[in-house]
Amino acid sequence: MQRYLITEYTDASPETQGVYDDYMRTTGAASVPIWLKSLGHSAALTRAYWERAKGTLFSGSLPLPLKEMIVFIVSAKHGARYCSACHAQNVLSLDKSLNFTDLQSFIKSDTGAKLPTYYQSVANFVNKVVSDPNGLSDEEFDDLMDEGFSKEEICEIIAVIDLASMFNVYTSALRLDLDPQYQAIV
Amino acid sequence: MKQNSESTWDDRTIQQLVSYEALFKLIAEIQPLEDIKEISRQVAKQWKYFANVACFHLVVKKGEIFLVIDGFRGEADVTEVTSLTPWDAYHFESQLPCLIHMEDLQDNPAPPVHLMNKGIAEIEILPFLRLGICIGVINIAARHRPFDELDHKFNRIFSSHFTYRIYDILLRQQSINVLRDKATHDALTGLLNRGAIMERIDTVFKVSKRTKDSLSVILVDIDHFKKINDSYGHLVGDEVLRDVSRRLQAQTRDSDQLGRYGGEEFLFMLYPCSSDKVDIASERFRQAIADHPIILENGDPSGINVTISLGTATVRNSDPNIEALLKRADEALYYSKSSGRNRVTIG
Numbered sequence: 001m002q003r004y005l006i007t008e009y010t011d012a013s014p015e016t017q018g019v020y021d022d023y024m025r026t027t028g029a030a031s032v033p034i035w036l037k038s039l040g041h042s043a044a045l046t047r048a049y050w051e052r053a054k055g056t057l058f059s060g061s062l063p064l065p066l067k068e069m070i071v072f073i074v075s076a077k078h079g080a081r082y083c084s085a086c087h088a089q090n091v092l093s094l095d096k097s098l099n100f101t102d103l104q105s106f107i108k109s110d111t112g113a114k115l116p117t118y119y120q121s122v123a124n125f126v127n128k129v130v131s132d133p134n135g136l137s138d139e140e141f142d143d144l145m146d147e148g149f150s151k152e153e154i155c156e157i158i159a160v161i162d163l164a165s166m167f168n169v170y171t172s173a174l175r176l177d178l179d180p181q182y183q184a185i186v
Numbered sequence: 187m188k189q190n191s192e193s194t195w196d197d198r199t200i201q202q203l204v205s206y207e208a209l210f211k212l213i214a215e216i217q218p219l220e221d222i223k224e225i226s227r228q229v230a231k232q233w234k235y236f237a238n239v240a241c242f243h244l245v246v247k248k249g250e251i252f253l254v255i256d257g258f259r260g261e262a263d264v265t266e267v268t269s270l271t272p273w274d275a276y277h278f279e280s281q282l283p284c285l286i287h288m289e290d291l292q293d294n295p296a297p298p299v300h301l302m303n304k305g306i307a308e309i310e311i312l313p314f315l316r317l318g319i320c321i322g323v324i325n326i327a328a329r330h331r332p333f334d335e336l337d338h339k340f341n342r343i344f345s346s347h348f349t350y351r352i353y354d355i356l357l358r359q360q361s362i363n364v365l366r367d368k369a370t371h372d373a374l375t376g377l378l379n380r381g382a383i384m385e386r387i388d389t390v391f392k393v394s395k396r397t398k399d400s401l402s403v404i405l406v407d408i409d410h411f412k413k414i415n416d417s418y419g420h421l422v423g424d425e426v427l428r429d430v431s432r433r434l435q436a437q438t439r440d441s442d443q444l445g446r447y448g449g450e451e452f453l454f455m456l457y458p459c460s461s462d463k464v465d466i467a468s469e470r471f472r473q474a475i476a477d478h479p480i481i482l483e484n485g486d487p488s489g490i491n492v493t494i495s496l497g498t499a500t501v502r503n504s505d506p507n508i509e510a511l512l513k514r515a516d517e518a519l520y521y522s523k524s525s526g527r528n529r530v531t532i533g
Contacts, residue, residue, distance in 0.1 A: 061231055061232070063204060063235050065204050116205075116234070116235075116238060117329055117330040117331060118234050118329075120330070145259040145260065146240065146303050146304065146305060146329070147234065147240060147329060148230070148231075148234040148240050148241065148258070148259065148260055148329075149234075149259070149260050150230070150231055150260025150261055151260070152231075152260070153231065153260055
């Protein structure tokens with residue numbers, strides 16, 4: 001049973017269309033993804049989810065590839081099929097030598113990839129926050145700060161983790177189908 | 187997992203392109219900034235995005251002193267020091283770039299503490315020269331693993347940009363301060379010039395109207411100054427002006443201002459200072475000059491006896507502007523002169 005409704009661009013209200021347009025303008029995408037179209041029946045929800053995603057992923061100090069990795073790790077840990085597939089593509093493009101099975105190592109916090117060293121520290125931190133946010137210690141914060149991250153940047157990392165968790169719940173509960181461009185990943 | 191340690195330009199990954207983008211983004215972001223603390227903060231946050239740099243320590247010459255910028259944990263600390271630590275002094279002196287692995291680090295001299303945090307693999311030290319003089323030295327710390335070839339390239343490009351940018355901002359600030367000083371101060375006495383003291387009084391006048399705190403002014407004129415010039419010459423006249431200025435300046439509080447108003451005239455601004463306090467202050471100024479003769483260089487050891495006449499005025503509610511205030515002070519000064527000089531008249 002399909003658990004969600006899809007509101008295509010032509011059927012959307014003018015306000016929803018405005019959000020769809022902003023999404024395409026901001027991301028450079030030629031079409032609106034399924035997750036956004038599944039909210040299109042409510043202009044308020046469409047705007048709320050998009051504004052949160054835009055404010056978290058497309059602003060701030062953290063580089064976008066780092067945010068993509070964070071979203072991927074969180075999504076994979078939560079078993080969120082839709083989000084993992086979306087963001088796996090972006091993570092793979094970080095290093096041509098990576099392949100899909102290598103992505104597993106991100107989740108286990110032993111990347112070994114030829115990526116900046118801070119990726120490892122961030123991956124460790126993300127894994128801890130996802131598994132046990134209440135158990136996060138000052139020492140774990142210190143490790144990230146020793147890497148060169150300011151408190152503002154760590155706050156942004158946690159905001160990305162939180163955003164990913166929100167989308168994981170939404171996309172998994174509704175069992176959203178994958179957009180065509182991400183199906184090959186799975 | 188495949189690793190290609192001898193990658194060519196064609197094999198550059200998106201991550202490396204991301205590093206280039208991060209480098210240019212930081213350079214573009216700090217370019218319009220003049221605030222050294224803000225520039226340093228951005229550098230402390232963003233350097234790790236294009237090279238394996240966990241923290242840095244930059245020392246730049248600022249005239250006779252040094253500016254020290256420490257970047258770590260995404261924040262920057264900017265301080266001025268008058269003398270260098272043994273570590274910094276050594277590297278300023280040697281003017282040689284070097285790479286120190288942590289296992290080879292000696293105890294003496296010791297690097298800054300934050301460069302020895304856990305996980306630091308090595309420290310690269312780069313000096314920067316201008317016209318043969320070392321103007322800055324930067325220390326950059328690598329975390330977890332030594333710097334690779336790309337790290338070295340980015341570090342050299344950015345270190346050079348960062349150090350010279352800071353140095354040029356300091357030079358510009360110094361030049362502006364010198365020009366501002368020349369524009370607002372009297373060259374002979376070092377006091378504020380007429381324009382500057384009037385501007386200060388005008389600003390405080392407006393504040394005093396709002397706050398109701400009393401503002402007082404004192405006009406001071408050296409008695410028989412023309413006679414001093416005619417008798418001893420203009421060089422002695424200049425010496426007298428300098429000495430009187432020094433003595434009057436020594437009597438001012440931090441909140442007061444003193445300027446050279448005319449040839450042998452001075453103008454005090456005292457704030458806050460009520461009418462009952464201004465006569466006490468004026469008498470103190472008069473005594474500072476009258477009680478001790480001015481001893482000239484290469485002159486008569488008994489010195490020249492110099493006196494001053496003073497006229498005061500305190501702001502009234504009815505004063506529309508500072509001209510009204512100064513007019514009363516001027517009239518009071520005139521009365522001091524015509525009554526025998528070497529005295530204070532309250533306006």
